[in-house]
Amino acid sequence: MSNAASLALIIIAGALLVRWILRAVGYRRRIARWIAIGFSGLLVTAICAVTILAGIGQLRLEARTAPIPVLEVSGTPEQVARGQAIADSFCSACHSFTGLLTGGRDLGKHLPLPVGTFVSANLTPAGQLKHWSDGQIFRAIRNAVDADGRWMTIMSYTNVSRLSDADIIALIAYLRSVPADGSLNPEPLDRFNLLGLVMLGAGLLPTGHPVSAETIIAPPKGPTLEWGAYLLSYQDCRECHGADLSGGVQGQMAPVGPDLSLVKQWSSAQFISTLRSGVDPNGHPLSEEMPWRPIGRLDDDDLNAIYTYLIHMPDQ
Numbered sequence: 001m002s003n004a005a006s007l008a009l010i011i012i013a014g015a016l017l018v019r020w021i022l023r024a025v026g027y028r029r030r031i032a033r034w035i036a037i038g039f040s041g042l043l044v045t046a047i048c049a050v051t052i053l054a055g056i057g058q059l060r061l062e063a064r065t066a067p068i069p070v071l072e073v074s075g076t077p078e079q080v081a082r083g084q085a086i087a088d089s090f091c092s093a094c095h096s097f098t099g100l101l102t103g104g105r106d107l108g109k110h111l112p113l114p115v116g117t118f119v120s121a122n123l124t125p126a127g128q129l130k131h132w133s134d135g136q137i138f139r140a141i142r143n144a145v146d147a148d149g150r151w152m153t154i155m156s157y158t159n160v161s162r163l164s165d166a167d168i169i170a171l172i173a174y175l176r177s178v179p180a181d182g183s184l185n186p187e188p189l190d191r192f193n194l195l196g197l198v199m200l201g202a203g204l205l206p207t208g209h210p211v212s213a214e215t216i217i218a219p220p221k222g223p224t225l226e227w228g229a230y231l232l233s234y235q236d237c238r239e240c241h242g243a244d245l246s247g248g249v250q251g252q253m254a255p256v257g258p259d260l261s262l263v264k265q266w267s268s269a270q271f272i273s274t275l276r277s278g279v280d281p282n283g284h285p286l287s288e289e290m291p292w293r294p295i296g297r298l299d300d301d302d303l304n305a306i307y308t309y310l311i312h313m314p315d316q
Contacts, residue, residue: 050194050198052201053197053198053201053202054194054197054198054201055201056200056201056202057192057196057197057198057199057200057201057202058197058201059201060200060201060207061151061192061197061200062151063151064143064144064145064151064156064207064208064211065145065149065211066139066142066143066145066211067139067213068133068135068136068138068139069135069138069139070135071133071134071135071138071169072134073134073169073172073173073176074173075173075176075177076173078170079169079170079173079174080170080173080174080177081174082167082170082171082174083167083170083171083172083173083174083175083177084174085297085298085299086163086167086170086171086174087101087123087171087174087175088294088297089294089295089297089298089302090160090234090235090294091123091171091294092294092297093291093293093294094107094120094154095120095121095122095123097120098182099181099182100124100178100181101122101123101124101175101178101181102122102123102124102126102127102181102182102183103119103120103121103122103123103127103182103185104119104120104122104182104183104185105119105120106118106119107119107120107154110255110289111253112253113195113199114193114195115192115193115195115196115199115200115205116190116191116192116193116196117190117191117193118153118154118189118190118191119185119186119189119190120154120185120189121185121189122181122182122183122184122185123175123178124175124178124179124180124181124182125178125179125180126180126181126182126183126184127182127184127185128147128184128185128187129175130180131147132147133147134169134172137172137175138168138169138172140152140155141155141160141161141163141168141171141172142161142163142168142212143156143161143211143212144156144161144208144209145211150188150190151190151208152189152190153190153192153208154190155208156207156208156209157206157208157209157239157253158236158239159209159233159234159235159236159238159239160234161209161212161234162216162233162234163216163234164216164217164218164230165215165216165217166217166218167218206253218230221301221302222301222305223300223301223304223305223308224305224308225305225308225309225312227301227302227305228305228306228307228308228309228310229309231298231302231305231306231309232245232306232309235295236254236291237257237260239252239253239254240252240254240255240256240257240289240290241257241258241259241260242257242259244313245259245260245261245310245313246259246260246261246313247259247260255287255289255290257290260310260313261310261313261315263307263310263311264310264311265281266280266281268303268304268307268308271303271306271307271310272300272303272304272307274286274292275292275295275296275298275303276296277296278292278293278296
């Protein structure tokens, strides 16, 4: 049932309750009359609140806007290679479900509450991207607004907007180069249900990272602390492991991850092995909620850079 139909039923129920209240006024027994009026009044108030909050949620759903940059990607071999590295180590966590970057995964199933369905898009030419301009794809990655101006909810919750301008261009070049695979996902991909709209209207759900027009320049690639900081700026480790990577907190949207200062007890070889095998130096398997497989596809320089950053974090 659509949200509009659900709201219509709620409003009809409210109208029937108002009619019941009016009839209850005529009850001869005072106690029965006031019980009926009080109960019905509470239900009508709740229905009004749901309707108003859902309306506010719908307005917030349609409020996100961002300009489309003028852009034409040349698609050099170097850009394609860098874009593939980003897609393999980051995008594939959500967009590779039935096949490489073919999408189709309902990410809403991983949220703490059933607030809607949020399906990852097919990023191959079998999906909608073949109809999008390079500027529209850039806007989607940087500001989570699709070609039709719709808010890309889950995208706005990730840190993909922290990719450098050059890396977004490289990613576009790679997506233009991959063969068509999979099927076209039904639109819209993100659908809040009535609960989601009410929570959004009540301010109980995040509205995503703010729209940004800044130019982002990455440091030189290498096994350095600076490159590690850049990689961790767009990888979503902080969503689970906390803003300072000292551990997540109960109640956050993403799963609660441990304090990553534990990496200081490992060697760089042990760290790399952990992210490529899914088993830590103590023989404990990593949680399947952690996207260790795509992160493990980073090359040695990248993983050593992340390791360097983690072992230089201040102790909490």
